Amino acid sequence: MAVLVVGTLAWGMSGPANGEGILKIGAPLAATGPDAREGALTKAGYDLWVETANTRGGVKVGTTAYKVQIVYYDDQSKPPTSAELTDKLITQDKVNFVLGPYGSPVTFADAAIAEKYKSPMVEANGAARRIFQQGYKYVFGITSPADDYAAAMLKAATSLKPKPETVAILSADDLFSLEVANGAKDWADHNGLKVVYFQKYPSNAPDLSAPLTSIKSLNPDVLIGSGHLQESLVAMKQAQTLGVNVKFFGFTVGPTTPDFVKSLGPAAEYVFASSQWTQDVKYTGPLFGSTQDFAKLFQIRYGYIPDYHAAQSAAGGLTLQLAIEKAGSLDPQKVRDALASLDVMTFYGRIKFNTDGLNVYKPMVTVQIQHGQVMTIWPADVASAKAIYPTPLWTARQ
Numbered sequence: 001m002a003v004l005v006v007g008t009l010a011w012g013m014s015g016p017a018n019g020e021g022i023l024k025i026g027a028p029l030a031a032t033g034p035d036a037r038e039g040a041l042t043k044a045g046y047d048l049w050v051e052t053a054n055t056r057g058g059v060k061v062g063t064t065a066y067k068v069q070i071v072y073y074d075d076q077s078k079p080p081t082s083a084e085l086t087d088k089l090i091t092q093d094k095v096n097f098v099l100g101p102y103g104s105p106v107t108f109a110d111a112a113i114a115e116k117y118k119s120p121m122v123e124a125n126g127a128a129r130r131i132f133q134q135g136y137k138y139v140f141g142i143t144s145p146a147d148d149y150a151a152a153m154l155k156a157a158t159s160l161k162p163k164p165e166t167v168a169i170l171s172a173d174d175l176f177s178l179e180v181a182n183g184a185k186d187w188a189d190h191n192g193l194k195v196v197y198f199q200k201y202p203s204n205a206p207d208l209s210a211p212l213t214s215i216k217s218l219n220p221d222v223l224i225g226s227g228h229l230q231e232s233l234v235a236m237k238q239a240q241t242l243g244v245n246v247k248f249f250g251f252t253v254g255p256t257t258p259d260f261v262k263s264l265g266p267a268a269e270y271v272f273a274s275s276q277w278t279q280d281v282k283y284t285g286p287l288f289g290s291t292q293d294f295a296k297l298f299q300i301r302y303g304y305i306p307d308y309h310a311a312q313s314a315a316g317g318l319t320l321q322l323a324i325e326k327a328g329s330l331d332p333q334k335v336r337d338a339l340a341s342l343d344v345m346t347f348y349g350r351i352k353f354n355t356d357g358l359n360v361y362k363p364m365v366t367v368q369i370q371h372g373q374v375m376t377i378w379p380a381d382v383a384s385a386k387a388i389y390p391t392p393l394w395t396a397r398q
Contacts, residue, residue, distance in 0.1 A: 023059050023066035023330070025320070026073075026089030027099040028110060033077025034204045037229055037259055038309055039102045042125055044302055045313025046070060046099060049321075052287060052297070052314075059321050062328055068317075075101055079109035086113040096330055097121070099316055102309075103228075104128035104146070104176035111139040120323075120336045124316030125309065128175045132356040138332075140339045140357045142319055142348070143276055143312055144364050146176050147183025150224055152274040153250040154187050156366035156378035157222050160389045164221030164247055168197035170211055170235070172227035177203070180226040180252050196220050204230060209238050215246075222248040229254040233263050240267050240394055247390035248272060250366075256307040261372050268369045270391040272377075275367050276308040277348055280376040280384045285346035287318055294347045307374070315348035322351075 027046060030039030050068045058065040071093050075082035082101050089095045090113065098114050100107050100123025107126025114121035115136045123131075123139065127146040131139065150169075157164050167188050171181035178200065188195050196218045199211050212235065215223060223246045225235050232254030239249070254260050255273035279295035288294040294314070298306040319342070324330065327338035343352040349362035366378040368387055375385035 021064050021066045023068045023324075024071065024093070024095045025068060025097050025099055026071050026086070026093060026095035028073050028075040028082045028085040028089065028101045028106070030077040030102050030106075031072075031074035034230060035077040035102050035106075035228065037257065038125070038253070039077070041257065041307065041309035042102045042313045043072065044298075045124070045306070045310035045315075046317055048298055048301055048310070049314040049317030051301070053317070053321055056287065059324055061324060061330060068321075070099070071095060075106055077103070077106070079106045082106040083109040083113050086110040090114070090117045090119050095119075097320055097324075097332075097335065099320065100124060100126055100141075104131060104179075105174055107131055107141075108175060111136055114138050118332055118336070120320075120332055120339060122316045122320045122323075122339070124312040126176070128179050129358065130175060130179070132358040136357060137340075138336050140319070140353050140359075142316055142351055142359045144362050145358060145360060146179035147186070148364050149180045149252045149274040150184030150226065150250075151187045152364040152366050152378070153224060153272055154184060154191070154193065154222070156272065156387070157248045157250070158191065158193070159378065160248075160387055162390070164193065166194045166196045166218075166220040167222040167224060168215045168218060168220040168246075169195060169199075169224045169226065170197070170208070170215065171200045171225075172203045172205070172231055173200045174203045177226040177228075177252070181224070184224050184226065193222070203227075206234065207238070208235050209242060212238050212242055212244050216242060216244045220246055222246060222250065225249075225251040227251070227253065229257055229259060232260065236264055236267055236271065243394055245391075245393050249391060250274070255369055256367060256374055257309070258304050258307070261369060266397065268372070269397070270388055271369045272387075273367050275365050275376075276362075277311040278308070278365055278367060278374070278376045278382075279305065280382050281349065281365060282382060283345060283347050283349050285344065285348075286322065288314065288347040291347050305374070311348055315346055315351070318346060318348075319351050
């Protein structure tokens with residue numbers, strides 16, 4: 001098991017001294033494997049929270065101010081490995097609390113371990129509802145659920161003219177992606193969109209030419225791709241090669257990351273995506289201030305505009321901090337109870353959990369790549385640009 005980083009910042013492991021202590025948090029996180037890029041974005045968000053909280057006095061529990069220290073391990077994007085590391089963090093490293101990994105499959109595995117040891121886990125990157133249907137009491141997810149991803153895009157699509165009538169849905173065969181795809185089909189069926197294609201492919205598939213060729217023959221108005229960054233890149237590269245033309249290319253994960261435009265160049269133009277957060281949403285709250293304040297702070301630290309992965313990861317750390325401070329204790333049960341009753345507005349949106357531990361109180365937005373930039377196009381009250389629609393034919397692009 002490879003150690004990624006032990007201790008984000010260089011504080012020792014000693015106990016409280018002069019009114020200051022160490023708050024030790026564990027985070028199994030992909031540094032290698034297919035989710036490594038999203039894992040790096042997650043880590044950037046966690047680290048910015050640590051740096052910001054520590055710079056501004058730490059996490060306050062009574063009269064003691066705790067400096068935060070994160071212990072990271074590389075889970076290699078593998079659920080069994082992530083579960084083993086979560087166990088190690090709790091039983092051997094004796095972390096106080098756990099922040100979740102990247103992705104629903106690994107989060108599902110880790111949640112069982114956190115629940116076993118009654119160690120509160122705040123997770124920011126596992127949106128599958130199935131995680132929260134196990135009766136767990138110590139696992140809390142701050143993201144909007146998986147089925148909201150496709151619904152956000154389809155709501156945006158059906159607000160455009162000419163209104164689309166048909167949709168093709170192509171999904172990776174993993175926990176998150178399938179929930180998104182099934183949510184897309186359900187929304188379409190109930191809102192007048194005809195699903196002309198619904199198919200899954202093996203996760204991390206390097207070739208999607210066969211399903212894309214089938215989709216081309218059906219000529220749908222909308223293509224919803226439910227997967228992750230590498231799969232969205234493959235889909236768009238091969239859509240261009242094969243001449244797959246639809247009015248609305250929409251993906252769940254990928255277009256919001258800086259890698260999408262960098263990898264695809266002009267082929268990234270006009271692509272839509274759902275997003276948990278953008279710097280255009282109008283939220284404000286403790287520690288980071290407004291969405292714009294967070295975006296500026298992140299850009300100063302890392303040199304690029306944050307996408308939702310980084311934002312929700314920072315918000316996950318902030319959520320844990322607010323619960324600890326509300327509990328006035330590091331006792332796991334008291335912090336767990338504080339999480340369960342938390343109701344606060346943050347730069348990321350409203351954080352409030354239902355009885356299953358899932359945040360169902362924060363809406364999603366839809367974005368589009370325009371001139372190499374990620375622009376918020378829906379809903380109208382937070383949009384920074386109007387959608388460019390229908391998407392031009394590949395042969396008509398300059």
